[in-house]
Amino acid sequence: MAKADASKLDWNNLGFEYMDLPYRYTAHWKDGEWQDGGLTEESTLHISEASPVLHYGQSAFEGMKAYRTPDNHIQLFRPDQNAARFKRSCERLLMPVFPEDKFVDAVKQVAKANADFVPPYGNGGTLYIRPLIIGTGGVIGVHQAPEYIFTIFAMSVGNYFKGGLTPVNFTTSAYDRAAHKGTGQAKVGGNYAASLLPAENAHENGFADCVYLDPVEHKYIEEVGSANFFGITKDGVFKTPKSPSILPSVTKYSLLWLAENRLGLGASEEKIDVNDLDQFAEAGACGTAAVISPLGGLEHNGKLHVFHSETEVGPVTKKLYDTLTGIQFGTVEAPEGWVQRVE
Structure with missing residues (x-):
């Protein structure tokens, strides 16, 4: 090359x-x-x-x-x-x-x-x-x-997902991403090799990627493809899953802090049951590559649950995105120590 x-x-x-x-x-x-x-x-x-x-x-x-x-x-x-x-x-x-x-x-x-x-x-x-x-x-x-x-x-x-800040649909996977006492919290190659087949299955069925559930009970949300999940509840709480097999995302923990300290939301890292999606007004995936990708809908057991919209980003998700990217690009004041200048 x-x-x-x-x-x-x-x-x-x-x-x-x-x-x-x-x-x-x-x-x-x-x-x-x-x-x-x-x-x-x-x-x-x-x-x-x-x-x-x-x-x-x-x-x-x-x-x-x-x-x-x-x-x-x-x-x-x-x-x-x-x-x-x-x-x-x-x-x-x-x-x-x-x-x-x-x-x-x-x-x-x-x-x-x-x-x-x-x-x-x-x-x-x-x-x-x-x-x-x-x-x-x-x-x-x-x-x-x-x-x-x-x-x-x-x-x-450019953008990891084509279309940028545009909602996309995901589906839950029957495969496990990682075991609770495995390498899920480490960013190691094998975790991603194992994700290729589930992702391909999701793509073949018209979804952007798959959502992994916990490897023990297969009911709690873990990761969204190679990104972390978050949801904004109808009463204004930013929630993200807690599990021993989730990669601790720098973006996720930054959003947790920003949600509470810049947007005045509640913020919680806790177990999130895939059968309790009705609590969320908005949802998304977050990570370094994707930044934030709004979830339009999540299919589980053949039923598509739509969050804010399949075509429009929710207002809180948009505000989080603007705040985070503003800090990253230097147009919004950063918390102390969050940015380091190269030149």
């Missing part, structure tokens, strides 16, 4: 696809320690055919974005939270932790080096940043790798 050329990008029609940008950051762990890392133009990783990442899925990643502000600066949204979650994912899979301060610094280096690919302010585009760690080296027994590669690459992106 040829290197991307910023001068040839159509900023108003970006998708959510891989691009080979000029620079990425790479560091290697071997002999029990991290070697000095740095920026590189090499976009191909060379690893042993016996690397544990290939056989046993020893890998973890993060999803982040860099935003162009109206005064043409570039900033990150809560990168320290991604660094902390990356640390927890590494610990879960017995991988060496890349120091959190160096993680944030490396992300800034990648964003700055690829500054030409951060979309201009006003079109909704962002620079999506993907930190990744994989277990490498010649290992065939089931145990952790002797070596690791940590890398960060980036790409210019």
Whole structure:
């Protein structure tokens, strides 16, 4: 694949696809320690055919974005939270932790080096940043790798779901996303590989994606595809599911805080029964890639429950979206420590 050329990008029609940008950051762990890392133009990783990442899925990643502000600066949204979650994912899979301060610094280096690919302010585009760690080296027994590669690459992106802030319909899945004592709270590759078939089934039936229920009773909402669920109750409470197998979303916890402290709503993280959808006036999915995707309706056991509308975003969801993206793009005052400037 040829290197991307910023001068040839159509900023108003970006998708959510891989691009080979000029620079990425790479560091290697071997002999029990991290070697000095740095920026590189090499976009191909060379690893042993016996690397544990290939056989046993020893890998973890993060999803982040860099935003162009109206005064043409570039900033990150809560990168320290991604660094902390990356640390927890590494610990879960017995991988060496890349120091959190160096993680944030490396992300800034990648964003700055690829500054030409951060979309201009006003079109909704962002620079999506993907930190990744994989277990490498010649290992065939089931145990952790002797070596690791940590890398960060980036790409210019538009909306994750086509249509942007437009309601889409989902359906519940009979498959489990993760077990309560499994790797659901870690952002690891295997969780997403297991989601491909349920998502494909949902697409074939005309839905944007599927909603996973809890793996024990199959009645409590867990995740919406690869995003977190939230609902706005008819009496003004922002609710989001609580479960030991849900990935702790930086976006979700940001919305929880904003709902209570900026919008004056109640805010609660609790079990949400899929049979109790009537309590919600609005609902949506949230995450770094999707930001917020309104749920028009949710099909369960052959019946479609419609929330606010199948065609129009609800007023509270729109206000949450405007507040969150305003902070991310620098037009709304951010809570202390939520944004970090790159340049």
